[in-house]
Amino acid sequence: MDVREVSAEDVELEYVPAAGVRERGSLGRLWSVRFESVRPERQFPAFRGQGNWCGWYWSATCGGHVGYESWLERDRLMLLDFDPLVTGMASQPFRLSWARADGKQVRHTPDFFVRRSDGTGLVVDVRPDERIEPDDAAKFAVTAAACRSVGWDFVRVGTPDxxxxxxxxxxxxxxxxxxxxxxxxxxxxxxxxxxxxxxxxxxxxxxxxxxxxxxxxxxxxxxxxxxxxxxxxxxxxxxxxxxxxxxxxxxxxxxxxxxx
Incomplete structure (x- = not known):
């Protein structure tokens, strides 16, 4: 997909609201949902021999727990929680999907959705620079374009100072x-x-x-x-x-x- 031509109607969004019944539709139709309050798309299991560290971080901003899938995601949650302009956030908030030029369906689940005090939305993906493969870069580019189409900001962040x-x-x-x-x-x-x-x-x-x-x-x-x-x-x-x-x-x- 040419990111210059991405529209909100080209991207399908799936999410699970607090009621627990999965919903789906175009990003253009669903962008106004309060995604800072939805259920995570994936679970955060912990088991012996696990390669990554999942868990739940208690957020002072949210007054409740927000999941993470790595120590780096946990650190980024802390930084968001520390940001005075953040009023809400959710992890694994929704799944986006779209068709590539060759017809293949691509899926991507951003790491966080953030609501700020001015009402605007921010979508966050957490990935260190050295771990971004070409397919990852393409997903981030389309996700950024899709976010712009509905007035959200998008940022891909790596290891903090x-x-x-x-x-x-x-x-x-x-x-x-x-x-x-x-x-x-x-x-x-x-x-x-x-x-x-x-x-x-x-x-x-x-x-x-x-x-x-x-x-x-x-x-x-x-x-x-x-x-x-x-x-x-x-x-x-x-x-x-x-x-x-x-x-x-x-x-x-x-x-x-x-x-x-």
């Missing part, structure tokens, strides 16, 4: 709202009003064992901010108040955050 990912993994351990303590949070905002070292600011507020979890939770929520790519979080990391909507300013910010 190692330092960024290590820091986000650490902060993700404090993502659950139960970590939040409003009175401690208020004092932390005062302590870092003019910026300062992470541990020194925490000690000004109180016992660091009680204060640091709240500090890391505020960093996860982007209420406080640090440079997550400058180095691993440490006692001397400089913490400041975050700017409004830090982490992205436009409709494709989720794609930028996803790609590190």
């Amino acid at each position: 190692a330092v960024l990912m290590a820091n986000v993994r650490w902060l993700a351990g404090y993502r659950n709202p139960r970590v939040h303590r409003p009175e401690v949070a208020a004092r932390l905002l005062e302590a870092f009003a003019d910026g300062g070292g992470l541990l020194a600011g925490a000690r000004r507020v109180g016992d660091q064992i009680a204060v640091l979890p709240v500090l890391f939770h505020l960093l996860w929520r982007r209420v406080l901010a640090v440079d997550l790519e400058a180095g691993l979080l440490s006692a001397g990391t400089r913490v400041r108040l975050a700017m409004p909507r830090e982490g992205g300013q436009d409709a494709v910010a989720s794609a930028a955050v996803a790609s590190g």
Whole structure:
């Protein structure tokens, strides 16, 4: 298929809604479905001798579990969960199919569908650069064209920056709202009003064992901010108040955050 000629009517979409009855139709007819709330196309089994690592990630954004089929997908889920512009996401949300020029049917199931705060959709495929074969590249190209035809964005992402990912993994351990303590949070905002070292600011507020979890939770929520790519979080990391909507300013910010 010439990607320049892909239309939403050329691509069939199959998905399983929350009710559990599979539905199918053209992308042009079904694009408005809330795909961030559908069931995954595939299961995420775990068994002895398994070559990849499947599992379920608890998303603070969704308030529930989202499946993944590899550690890399899990990391990308964390980055999406960390993105303040993401309001919902689903894994293996639907299956796309289309006919090649030779008549052969091609199928492709994207890894994630993401809903952003402005209502727009983002389709994400996770694949390292070194693992993209010609057939994969062709599938990604058609998927991108199909997404454009209905106003969605598409991004194919690989391995994120190692330092960024290590820091986000650490902060993700404090993502659950139960970590939040409003009175401690208020004092932390005062302590870092003019910026300062992470541990020194925490000690000004109180016992660091009680204060640091709240500090890391505020960093996860982007209420406080640090440079997550400058180095691993440490006692001397400089913490400041975050700017409004830090982490992205436009409709494709989720794609930028996803790609590190």
